[in-house]
Amino acid sequence: MLTYTLRKLLMLIPMLLVITFLIFVGLELTPGDAVSYMVGPEAMANMSQERLDELREALGLNDPFIVRYLRWLGRALRGDFGYSLTSGVPIKDIVFSRLPATLELSLAALLISTLLGSILGMVSALRKGSILDVSLTVAGMIGVSIPQFFFALVSILIFSFKLGWLPSGGRTMPGYTTFLDRLPHLILPALVLGITMTAGVMRYSRSSMLDALSKDYIKTARSKGLPEWRVNLLHGFRVALTPVVVLVGFRLPMLIGGSVVVEQIFQWPGIGKEFVAAVRGQNLPLVMMIALFSVTAVLVASFLVDLLTALLDPRIRLE
Amino acid sequence: MSRTRAARLNRKMDRLKMLEKEGLLKSREGSRAVGKFLQNKLAVVGLIVFALILLSSIFAPLITKYDPAMIDLRSRLSPPSREHLFGTDKLGRDVFARVLYGGRISILVGFGGALGAALVGVSLGTYAGYKGGWLDKILLRVSEIFMSFPQIILVLLLVSILGQSLWNLLVIFTITGWGSVYRMTRSQMLSIREEEYVQALKAFGLSDGLIAYKHMLPNALGPIMVNLTLSTAMFILEETALSFLGLGVPLQIPTWGNILNAAQDLTILQEAWWIWVPVGLVISAFVLSINFIGDGLRDAVDPTQQG
Numbered sequence: 001m002l003t004y005t006l007r008k009l010l011m012l013i014p015m016l017l018v019i020t021f022l023i024f025v026g027l028e029l030t031p032g033d034a035v036s037y038m039v040g041p042e043a044m045a046n047m048s049q050e051r052l053d054e055l056r057e058a059l060g061l062n063d064p065f066i067v068r069y070l071r072w073l074g075r076a077l078r079g080d081f082g083y084s085l086t087s088g089v090p091i092k093d094i095v096f097s098r099l100p101a102t103l104e105l106s107l108a109a110l111l112i113s114t115l116l117g118s119i120l121g122m123v124s125a126l127r128k129g130s131i132l133d134v135s136l137t138v139a140g141m142i143g144v145s146i147p148q149f150f151f152a153l154v155s156i157l158i159f160s161f162k163l164g165w166l167p168s169g170g171r172t173m174p175g176y177t178t179f180l181d182r183l184p185h186l187i188l189p190a191l192v193l194g195i196t197m198t199a200g201v202m203r204y205s206r207s208s209m210l211d212a213l214s215k216d217y218i219k220t221a222r223s224k225g226l227p228e229w230r231v232n233l234l235h236g237f238r239v240a241l242t243p244v245v246v247l248v249g250f251r252l253p254m255l256i257g258g259s260v261v262v263e264q265i266f267q268w269p270g271i272g273k274e275f276v277a278a279v280r281g282q283n284l285p286l287v288m289m290i291a292l293f294s295v296t297a298v299l300v301a302s303f304l305v306d307l308l309t310a311l312l313d314p315r316i317r318l319e
Numbered sequence: 320m321s322r323t324r325a326a327r328l329n330r331k332m333d334r335l336k337m338l339e340k341e342g343l344l345k346s347r348e349g350s351r352a353v354g355k356f357l358q359n360k361l362a363v364v365g366l367i368v369f370a371l372i373l374l375s376s377i378f379a380p381l382i383t384k385y386d387p388a389m390i391d392l393r394s395r396l397s398p399p400s401r402e403h404l405f406g407t408d409k410l411g412r413d414v415f416a417r418v419l420y421g422g423r424i425s426i427l428v429g430f431g432g433a434l435g436a437a438l439v440g441v442s443l444g445t446y447a448g449y450k451g452g453w454l455d456k457i458l459l460r461v462s463e464i465f466m467s468f469p470q471i472i473l474v475l476l477l478v479s480i481l482g483q484s485l486w487n488l489l490v491i492f493t494i495t496g497w498g499s500v501y502r503m504t505r506s507q508m509l510s511i512r513e514e515e516y517v518q519a520l521k522a523f524g525l526s527d528g529l530i531a532y533k534h535m536l537p538n539a540l541g542p543i544m545v546n547l548t549l550s551t552a553m554f555i556l557e558e559t560a561l562s563f564l565g566l567g568v569p570l571q572i573p574t575w576g577n578i579l580n581a582a583q584d585l586t587i588l589q590e591a592w593w594i595w596v597p598v599g600l601v602i603s604a605f606v607l608s609i610n611f612i613g614d615g616l617r618d619a620v621d622p623t624q625q626g
Contacts (some may be wrong), residue, residue: 015460015463015464015467018460018464019464019467022464026480029480138361141607141610141611141614142603142607144610145552145556145603145606145607145610146599146603146606146607147556147559147560147563147579147599147602147603147606148556148560149559149560149563149579150559150579150595150599150602150603153579153582153588153595153599154596154599156588157588157589157592161588161589168585256469256472257468257469257470257471257472258469258471260471260472260475261471261560261563261564264564275472275475276475276564276566278479279475279476279478279479279566280565280566282479284479284480287475287476287479288476290472291468291472291473291476294468294469294472295467295468295469295472298467298468298469299467302467
């Protein structure tokens, strides 16, 4: 297990180094440097060229490329990701202040899609080939074909404007203190995100359940005379669910990407909305760092999934 | 098995053998996939809807007399009528005409992006999958890097670096999409590489490029076509999402996403449903039809994938 972990780690680290290097190249290519952010255009006009060069030299901006990269990487590892172009706020603060909202939304959507997807997938597998199975499969295809934002818009129109049941956006209001106050704001975006993710989970759990049902221990359980629901639920579904939950659980970081559009529509103050705003405002340092952050989260999560599956299934380690 | 049935099967086998001898089986093989596809009701429905929407976009000038860019301030925000089938938008432009003409760009971007990704992915994957070695290793790592980004994050990152335009969007879709095509083609080639005819070709002394592209690639085309279809659907959805956010195709060009962009305005969303609901339904129907076709194709070319 240890050698397997080390081998996976040896694959992860070079990937991260290449990606950080690419991000750094991107940052270097963007117009302006640290001096132009620090000094401001008016002060810069009054400063002599020598003074500017001195500043650049003092900040280490004239060092060779690779030295600057390593210095930047060292700072990033210590948690210093630079500053937002538009507001001057440290990027670290922006990311960490937005993260809870995104996590809240993603976890809720994940819960909805896992529950709904695994149950529907199970039912579909148990009634394989029936009208129910076919219509669930078709419903799943319809689900992945409707643009997510169109689904969101329709649900806002119906549930916020026509019926007036739920707020159309935002996360908190002045005077909100507990999670329960915020809950009505969470329901609609979480449902939209969760339902659009359900189709994938359903497909996966259906095939996982079919696989489990074809195993010998199911026949054994049946021949022992156990009632059908016990066979299906306790022996089939429980086993089929494990890979589904493991996989779904670690898809969480991918949701930072998945929630970009939903956060924008519901004005949900998470990382996705911040990202769209940064792209619109040509705030490249922030764009780059959020991308770096999300890709790191994805890579670390897939590293953990690899370890976990190797832990559950020893054959993988020997591969 | 009853005796008559066995005899019948035997006769069938004999007939097939005879056909094979005469070299007639090959043409039948082609029609088998087509027949299988046509048996799939959903795929046929998909094909009809797909053709309907595609043709009405292409022949838009014959269907509507309105110019999608013509501003008519006297009839702003008018609901659907016989005059304007889908009503008019904030500037009095005919929404039906905009949906028809918008389809041209949206379908072009979706298909173009998928085609670009397929061209790059297939041409790299065919050679690297056949040859293996350092080239394959490097390309595999590079594609891994591209694929570890959440898709929309990478697309938006590239939009902010390259800027917004129709061409840039095609380039961006190619950059984000080639990785998965590369991996699929490569794995196809890896399994074809073990076939005996490839060994024979090698023994004849044919060049690597000729073996890979001329003799092996055609046998991998089935899954590639399926992938091309399904990624067209995905890129159409991505274009509409990006344009909806105002970050896709520049706003003055009508596309499906740009029409829906108007619904970011809460009064439009609430009061003028005809501007955004019909186009949303058209997108959904079109993407669904492509997905049905893709599924039918997959069943037709690769029976092992059936679930």
